[in-house]
Amino acid sequence: MYLKRTNPTLFYIQRILFYALVIVITLYLLLPFGWAVLTSFRKATDLFLPPLQFALAPTTLDNYTQVFANASFRRGLFFSTVVAVGAVAISLLFGSFAAYALGRFRFKGKQFIMYIILAVSVFPQIAVLGGLFTLITRFNLFDNPLGLMVSYLIFTIPFTVWVLTSFVRDIPGELEEAALVDGASPLQTLFLILFPVMMPALVTTGLLAFINAWNEYLFALTFMSTNRTVPVVIANYSGASQFDQPWGPIMAASIVVTIPLITLVLIFQRNIVSGLTAGAVKG
Amino acid sequence: MTANAPTQPPTAPPVARKKVRGIEGARAWQAFWLLLPTLIAIVLVAGFPLYRTIFFSVQEANLTTPGQATFIGFQNFWFTTAEGIGLGFMQDPQWWTAVRNTLTFTVFSVALETVFGMIIALVVNSAFPGRAFLRTAMLVPWAIPTVVSAQMWAYMYNDSFGLIGQGLLGGQALLADSSTAIWAMIAVDVWKTTSFMALLILAGLQSLPGDMYEAADMDGATKWTQFWRMTLPLLRPALLVALVFRSLDALRVFDIMYVMLGANVAASTSMTGYARQQLIDNQLLGTGSAVSVAIFIIIMAIVVIYVTAFRVKFD
Numbered sequence A: 001m002y003l004k005r006t007n008p009t010l011f012y013i014q015r016i017l018f019y020a021l022v023i024v025i026t027l028y029l030l031l032p033f034g035w036a037v038l039t040s041f042r043k044a045t046d047l048f049l050p051p052l053q054f055a056l057a058p059t060t061l062d063n064y065t066q067v068f069a070n071a072s073f074r075r076g077l078f079f080s081t082v083v084a085v086g087a088v089a090i091s092l093l094f095g096s097f098a099a100y101a102l103g104r105f106r107f108k109g110k111q112f113i114m115y116i117i118l119a120v121s122v123f124p125q126i127a128v129l130g131g132l133f134t135l136i137t138r139f140n141l142f143d144n145p146l147g148l149m150v151s152y153l154i155f156t157i158p159f160t161v162w163v164l165t166s167f168v169r170d171i172p173g174e175l176e177e178a179a180l181v182d183g184a185s186p187l188q189t190l191f192l193i194l195f196p197v198m199m200p201a202l203v204t205t206g207l208l209a210f211i212n213a214w215n216e217y218l219f220a221l222t223f224m225s226t227n228r229t230v231p232v233v234i235a236n237y238s239g240a241s242q243f244d245q246p247w248g249p250i251m252a253a254s255i256v257v258t259i260p261l262i263t264l265v266l267i268f269q270r271n272i273v274s275g276l277t278a279g280a281v282k283g
Numbered sequence B: 001m002t003a004n005a006p007t008q009p010p011t012a013p014p015v016a017r018k019k020v021r022g023i024e025g026a027r028a029w030q031a032f033w034l035l036l037p038t039l040i041a042i043v044l045v046a047g048f049p050l051y052r053t054i055f056f057s058v059q060e061a062n063l064t065t066p067g068q069a070t071f072i073g074f075q076n077f078w079f080t081t082a083e084g085i086g087l088g089f090m091q092d093p094q095w096w097t098a099v100r101n102t103l104t105f106t107v108f109s110v111a112l113e114t115v116f117g118m119i120i121a122l123v124v125n126s127a128f129p130g131r132a133f134l135r136t137a138m139l140v141p142w143a144i145p146t147v148v149s150a151q152m153w154a155y156m157y158n159d160s161f162g163l164i165g166q167g168l169l170g171g172q173a174l175l176a177d178s179s180t181a182i183w184a185m186i187a188v189d190v191w192k193t194t195s196f197m198a199l200l201i202l203a204g205l206q207s208l209p210g211d212m213y214e215a216a217d218m219d220g221a222t223k224w225t226q227f228w229r230m231t232l233p234l235l236r237p238a239l240l241v242a243l244v245f246r247s248l249d250a251l252r253v254f255d256i257m258y259v260m261l262g263a264n265v266a267a268s269t270s271m272t273g274y275a276r277q278q279l280i281d282n283q284l285l286g287t288g289s290a291v292s293v294a295i296f297i298i299i300m301a302i303v304v305i306y307v308t309a310f311r312v313k314f315d
Helices: A002-006 A008-040 A044-048 A051-056 A062-069 A071-104 A110-121 A126-138 A145-170 A174-181 A186-215 A218-223 A230-235 A247-267 A269-279 B012-056 B093-125 B131-137 B139-143 B146-157 B163-168 B178-206 B210-218 B223-251 B255-266 B271-281 B285-310
Strands: none
Touching (some): A002 A008, A062 A247, A071 A186, A071 A247, A110 A145, A110 B012, A145 A186, A145 A218, A218 B271, A230 B255, B012 B285, B093 B223, B146 B163, B178 B255, B255 B271, B271 B285
16 A cells, blocks of 8 residues: 555556456456357357357357257256255255264264264265175166165265264354253254254255265266266267267256356355355365 | 271262263263264265275176175286286286376376465455455356366367367367376366365465454565465465365366266276276276275375374364
8 A cells, every 4th residue: 555655656567467367367267167158159060260250150049959859968957956956955964963963962982973974075986886886786776866866975974964063063052951951852952943043054065065966977977877967968968970079069058057056156155155164075 | 888988989979970971871872863874874875885895806706796706815906817917907007007197187286276276365365346256256167067167178178169279279189199188187177176275265364363464564574475474374274174185086086087088098097087997897896896995095095194294183
């Protein structure tokens, strides 16, 4: 601030450089996605145009109609939703029980259980891939959304337990003591007293877990063959011939699966930042 | 009785203590029941499958008939036939290529993400009009599914009409050449996760006391000195936790390579890609499990190194 009076030139040079940096960062963060959005509204024949003419080329919705006419993409949306919602619902239920126990109760071996949960959350998925595959085929759950849903618990449960525990610890104890004095059982206390207070935490954690489950690729690729989820459908999206990648429809499909996530993230942005920093587990 | 009296505790306190233990015992049981669903789920999807993987790593087994496994010791890891042919995966040069590429990928992408994340966090942390917008824009790459960002970048790398492949490099096929492909992968990962890093660093920055900087300003310390002497040391704990989690994530990279390079090239670019090819495509349950165990050990070893070398605390 003093610089503005003592050396205005230097001050304005600094300001200009700073805003140049801001613009560079914004372009870096948004341009790849913006370009994908643009491509999803362009005809396949326009893809060869130079960037500026490409940007000004006529807009078309063909790619979107084509994507929604694609049966495997529609099925993918359905299966992705079922699997992700199911895995998140189970994790939130189990996770809030566990978080209540870990955040509020004193018992032997608590530290040990916390370490186990942290260890599982950094588990390389590949370490369980073979074992899970034999289990899933044994129970005839191959290509069944239920099998995929259960396998997703390996990353959704540790994450929800870890983040919810840190939230539960911060809830003032008086609420729960009052309930105990009135003779409420632990489950009554959890559902009637703590759940309303935990609501923002549950929404945030659920959303983050949902994003992870929605984006998961390795298990979805391995445990499903015809009932694919959207990441697998998008990765395998093919055109008329093997050498002709249909970039327009691929981008349209990508935008369709990404827009809900971005919308949710923007609506809940404050909660998400606090959830991420409380958990600091996964990206 | 009287002789024993001093060693015997008075009668009243044990009753009281027993009662306390009764309540605590009941609480412990309640905690146990509350934890039970989570523990069962973890045993079912993590513990037992991990045990199966370790079990199969010392067996000769096929994915379609896991029941017919036979014990062969460590031959999945290292075994030379009478003709001198190496059958263990550790004798396969492709595995070591995958390890080298994964380590290169991890070191460079995590380092670049940290530097870029720090720059973005410092910019967003300073007051200027448009700050709220930039803060929101930060969340976009992070919210995009990895497979989608892989496809987006594959399109940009395309040598006949990609923004980078055709526009910047004039038709160079980045992904076709293994020496440039790994850098193309790093660029995708850096783009996707820098904002996550920036978010964590930003949260750390905002917890630093502002009056400390006012004092430093009074004392005439430059912004540059303030950053190296105050900001960085204070951010160390937050930065280290972020580094550990990002490194672990980068070490198990799979999606980007598999989508952008295909199953075969991914097997020599990512450790997970190699393991999956052995396990699923080649149906070698034994060898694939052995590779998985090796990856598990590598990752756990790196966790231990990080935690002991930097005394990282998770809480």
